[in-house]
Amino acid sequence: MTVLIIGGSGFLGGELVRQAVSAGRHPAATYHSRPGDYDGAAWHHLDLRDPLHLEEVLTTVAPDAVINVTSGGADWTITAEGGIRLALTAAERGIRLVHVSSDAVFSGTGRDRYDESCLPDPLTPYGAGKAAAETAVRLLCPDAAVARTSLIIGNGHSEHEQLVHALADGTRRGALFTDDIRCPVHVTDLAAALWEITRSDAAGVFHLAGPDALSRHELGTLIAQRDGLDTSLLPAGRRADSGLPGGLCVQLDSRATQKRLAIRLRGAREFLRRQNPDR
Numbered sequence: 500m501t502v503l504i505i506g507g508s509g510f511l512g513g514e515l516v517r518q519a520v521s522a523g524r525h526p527a528a529t530y531h532s533r534p535g536d537y538d539g540a541a542w543h544h545l546d547l548r549d550p551l552h553l554e555e556v557l558t559t560v561a562p563d564a565v566i567n568v569t570s571g572g573a574d575w576t577i578t579a580e581g582g583i584r585l586a587l588t589a590a591e592r593g594i595r596l597v598h599v600s601s602d603a604v605f606s607g608t609g610r611d612r613y614d615e616s617c618l619p620d621p622l623t624p625y626g627a628g629k630a631a632a633e634t635a636v637r638l639l640c641p642d643a644a645v646a647r648t649s650l651i652i653g654n655g656h657s658e659h660e661q662l663v664h665a666l667a668d669g670t671r672r673g674a675l676f677t678d679d680i681r682c683p684v685h686v687t688d689l690a691a692a693l694w695e696i697t698r699s700d701a702a703g704v705f706h707l708a709g710p711d712a713l714s715r716h717e718l719g720t721l722i723a724q725r726d727g728l729d730t731s732l733l734p735a736g737r738r739a740d741s742g743l744p745g746g747l748c749v750q751l752d753s754r755a756t757q758k759r760l761a762i763r764l765r766g767a768r769e770f771l772r773r774q775n776p777d778r
Contacts, residue, residue, distance in 0.1 A: 506569030547581030582632025583703025674736030
């Protein structure tokens with residue numbers, strides 16, 4: 500199987516590439532600004548906003564499957580239109596598509612836990628872009644897999660881990676919210692689950708998040724404890740008081756997906772133990 504990883508130079512994409520190369524496979528991967536660090540992959544520059552560019556890359560690689568882990572944040576032209584454009588092209592070419600979405604598609608209002616049957620009701624431009632893209636994927640590519648995930652942690656390089664260190668050493672101002680609840684997942688578990696789904700013919704919506712529901716402050720405290728930082732240096736605050744948009748309590752219920760997977764998605768309390776060798 501020839502697999503193209505769109506967004507391969509990012510945090511999750513890099514782990515997908517690493518796992519493939521470590522297993523002796525040779526994936527193709529895309530980047531926007533600079534290639535990733537793994538020599539075992541074939542790197543291709545791609546701007547998802549350019550339909551001709553996308554066609555050229557797909558023609559060159561001729562993939563059997565595409566894993567889309569790119570994220571343009573609140574940029575609608577990348578997060579929404581880019582994902583829709585990819586779904587259209589994958590459908591036309593008969594390419595298996597695994598599209599990575601986010602818990603940001605949910606508002607966190609009216610319920611605590613969201614399973615795979617829940618419909619998006621986003622509050623932010625990023626969530627709306629992700630919701631639009633995953634809806635297009637499901638309608639245009641009925642054999643595709645949509646994988647929603649949560650905060651991605653691991654290896655000390657995630658934006659959440661970097662934020663904790665910056666707050667602890669005083670190089671960044673801000674606060675970790677005590678009322679913003681998510682279900683963090685380790686990047687190695689998430690990438691392994693995505694590879695498992697890609698190699699199967701499984702279709703539909705999958706939730707790939709850890710079983711532990713934690714506030715961002717609780718998560719930051721676990722990261723600080725693992726890394727030997729002074730937890731008292733981590734400022735706490737409430738998102739409800741900040742004026743920032745977004746859901747407060749968004750817990751992805753991954754139990755149905757977990758029953759279908761061989762890989763076990765660990766909770767943050769497990770993978771952030773200080774003695775854990777996988778950090």
